[in-house]
Amino acid sequence: MILPGGYIKDLLRQAPGTAVTARGWVKTRRDGKKVHFIQLNDGSSPTDLQVVAEEGVVAPDVIARVTTGASLSAEGELVASPGKGQAVELKARGLVVHGAADPEHYPLQKKKHNLETLRPLGHLRARTNTFGAVFRVRNVLARAIHRFFQDRGFMFIQAPIISSSDAEGAGSMFQVTTLDLESGKRAEFREDFFGCRTYLTVSGQLEAEILALAFANVYTFGPTFRAENSNTPRHLAEFYMIEPEMAFCDLNDDQDLAEAFLKSLIEQVLTECRGDLEFLCKWYEPDLFRNLEAVLAGPFERLSYTEAISLLQKSGRNFEYPTGWGCDLQSEHERYLTEDLLKKPVILTNYPRQIKAFYMRTNDDSKTVAAMDVLVPRIGEIIGGSQREERHDVLLDRIREHAAHGMNEESYWWYLDLRRFGGVEHAGFGMGFERMMMYLTGMKNIRDVIPFPRFPGNAEF
C-alpha cells in the first residue's frame, strides 16, 4: 500500500536522483519519438506525476495497455523535469499495468466532461481533476472543523440518526421501519422495531443540548435528512450538519464563535488546498479567492433584524418580496445587505418571534427571539443559530402555542427536564457542510460536492 512519503504529492517534492515507485491511475498518455509520457495520479494532488518511459524500457504490449484510467505502478528514478508545472518527473525503469481501462468502453476520456454527464458515473467521477479537487477540499474541511472545536476543548458527540421525535413536522421527514410494506395492511407502530414511529433525524440540536448541559461545549458533525421534494441545485435529501452547542453562553458569545469558526475554516482550506482552489477558480468560479478573502478581511457587520428592515426600507430598491417588520428575509434582501450595502458578511440577530423556532429564547421585548443568521456575500445564509430558551415556564408556553401545529408536550418531557435541573443560558448554531463546500469550491450544484448525492428519484451507489 501507499505509505506516507510515497504519495504522488510527496514524490513531487523529492530531490532528483531519488529511486521511487509511483502508483496511481493514468490521466493521459502521449507518445513522442522513442518515448512515452504518462500523466499519473493517485488522488493525492492536483498535479500529476509525469512518468517518462523510453522505448525499450517497457514492452510494446504493456505500453498499449497504458491508457486513460488504467492503474499502474512505475518504478525508477526522479529526474529534474524540463516541463513546466513540476520540478521532477519519473524516469521509468519498469512499469506494471494492474488493471487496464479499455478506451472503447471507459467513459472518462481526456476531454473535459460536463458535470451533469458525470453525475450518473458516481463510481468513476472521483478520478477526474474536478472531483479530485472537490473531495480533497472536503477532507481538509472536515479535518478543519474537528480541529477548530478540539482546539477549543469542545467534545465531539454523535447525535442519534434514528429519532422518535417529529420536531419539525413529520411531513418533511423520512420514516424508518421494519414493518412489511407489501402486506397491504395499515401500519401498527406498536409492532414496529422500536415500538413507535421513527424518523431520520433533521437536526442533532436537542440532543446536543443534553450533552452541553453536562460537558459545557460540544459539537455534532453528522448526517441529517430532509424528505422535501426539492429538485434544486441547493438541496439534498441527505447532507451533513455541524452543530456546536455551548452552556454558559449567550447570543454574543454565539456570534463570536460563529465568526471565528467561519474564518478559521476558510484560512485552513486556503492554506492546505491552494492548488485545488486554483484549479477550481480557473474552471468554475473566477471570484473564488476574492470571495473567500473578503470573509477574512475584517470583522463581520452585526445588525438586528429590525435595523436590517429599516435599511432595506431606506434602500430605495424595488424588491420583489415585502420588507415589512415581521416578514422573513428573502435572498434578494440578503444579497442587497451583504453585496451592495455593506459589502461584507453580516450577522443578523433578534428576529421576530413568530417566524422562528420554538426553542429560541424570547427577548425582553416579547416580540423578538435571540436568533442569529450569518449571511455571506453571494451565498446568503451559511450559519443559523440562537440562544436557547432556558426558562421552563416560557418554553412550556411556547410548546403549547405550537400544539396546534402538531407539537406534543409529552414527547418533550426530557427537553423540559433540562430546564428543571441545572439549566443555564446556552446557545448554539448549525452549519450545512455541503453549503460550506459550495462556497469553498465555487461549485454551483450541491450534488457535486458530496460523493453520493441523494435527491428525489436517486439513491444510486
Added chain:
Amino acid sequence: MILPGGYIKDLLRQAPGTAVTARGWVKTRRDGKKVHFIQLNDGSSPTDLQVVAEEGVVAPDVIARVTTGASLSAEGELVASPGKGQAVELKARGLVVHGAADPEHYPLQKKKHNLETLRPLGHLRARTNTFGAVFRVRNVLARAIHRFFQDRGFMFIQAPIISSSDAEGAGSMFQVTTLDLESGKRAEFREDFFGCRTYLTVSGQLEAEILALAFANVYTFGPTFRAENSNTPRHLAEFYMIEPEMAFCDLNDDQDLAEAFLKSLIEQVLTECRGDLEFLCKWYEPDLFRNLEAVLAGPFERLSYTEAISLLQKSGRNFEYPTGWGCDLQSEHERYLTEDLLKKPVILTNYPRQIKAFYMRTNDDSKTVAAMDVLVPRIGEIIGGSQREERHDVLLDRIREHAAHGMNEESYWWYLDLRRFGGVEHAGFGMGFERMMMYLTGMKNIRDVIPFPRFPGNAEF
C-alpha cells in the same frame, strides 16, 4: 462561554493566587462549620474543582440552592488545597446559581447509581462520573481515529446512509420511506421518494472501494444500522463503524495496518485519558490496564484459519461447538487461542470461502479467501477485513453463486465496473466503534458507551 484555559481541567493546573471564574454543575455540597465545600464539574475532567465558600461570602438563600445538579458560576481565587487529589481549590468571593435542581425531584443524588437505572435517564446520565469518563474517552477515541488516518494521508469519506442496495439481505435492514404507512395500501416503491426501495446502510465498504480506486487510501467513520431483533449487551440497532480501504494493498499490508491502528488507538487513549481509565478500572474493570497493555506488549500472532483449526483440534479441550475445517470459529475457540494458548492478540487469515462474504478475494487454493479477523483476549473479534476480489470474472461468478440468496447481478453494475476500469488489488477492514469503546472502558453493556442507544423497543431522546 467557557474558553480554552477556563475549563475546570485547566483551572486545576493553575497556580495558587490566580483569580478565576469556574462554571459547572454541582456534584455535591458539604457544610462544615462556617464554611461550605462544593464539588463542581463542567465535564472536562474526572476530578472536580472544590469550591470553598465561607460563611458570609454567599447569602444563605443562595447556598440553599447549591444542591447536587445545580448549575453555577463561582468567582474567586485559587488557593493551595489542603485536601488530597487536587493541588488547588477555589476560594469563592461570589457565587451565582443559574439553575437549581430541586433535591425532591432531581433523580441523580450523590449515591452511586446502577447503570440500568440510569439508562432511561439519557438526558441526565452524562453528568455522572461514569458517563463523564466514558464520553470523554469516546471523544478522544474519535479524535485518535481521525489522527491515525490523517497522519497517513488517508482521505476521510462519508459513505451514503440511505442506500438502495440490499447487499446483506434485506431482512436485517431498516427500510426508509416517505410512503403513507397508514393508508392500508400495498407499497408502490416507484412512488416512493427515491423511486425504489431504500434502506439504512449496513456498511460503507462498497462505496469506500469506489473512492479507494481514486484516492488510494480512504476511510469512513459513520453510522451503520442493523435491524436484528437482538436484545443483547453487545448489539445496537445504530452504531458506528470505521472502514479504511486501500488500493495497491494486499492482505499482508491490511494486517499490518490493522495492528498499527489498534495499537495507536490504545496508546492515545492511555496517554490522554489516564484519569478516566483509572476511574473505570476502579469501578468497572480491574483488569483494564492489563488488558490494554497486553495489546501493546509485542507483535500480534498471525495464523491461518487452517492452522488455528489444527491447534484447536490438538488442544485436548472439549469445546461445545465443532472444530472441523469449514466451521466458523465460536467465542470459546477464539478465547482458547487468545487467552489460553497464545496469550496475545491473534490475526487469523484465509478462511473457508463458503463462510465468508462474496467480495473477498479467492485464494489460489480455490477453497479459502483472503479474509482476516483480529481477535483480542477477552473480547474476541474486534476487526474484520479482507483483500477484495479484483478479478472481474471471478467476482461475477461469486455474485452469480449468491443469486439464490437474493443477490442481484444488475444492481452491482458499478461494483463490477470497478474491476473493468483501472482495477487493482485492494483491501480494507472494519472496526465497530462501540465494541472498541467497550474494550477501552471496560463497560459491559454496549448501551452504556453511546449517548443515545437504539435497540428493539427504544428510540427515546
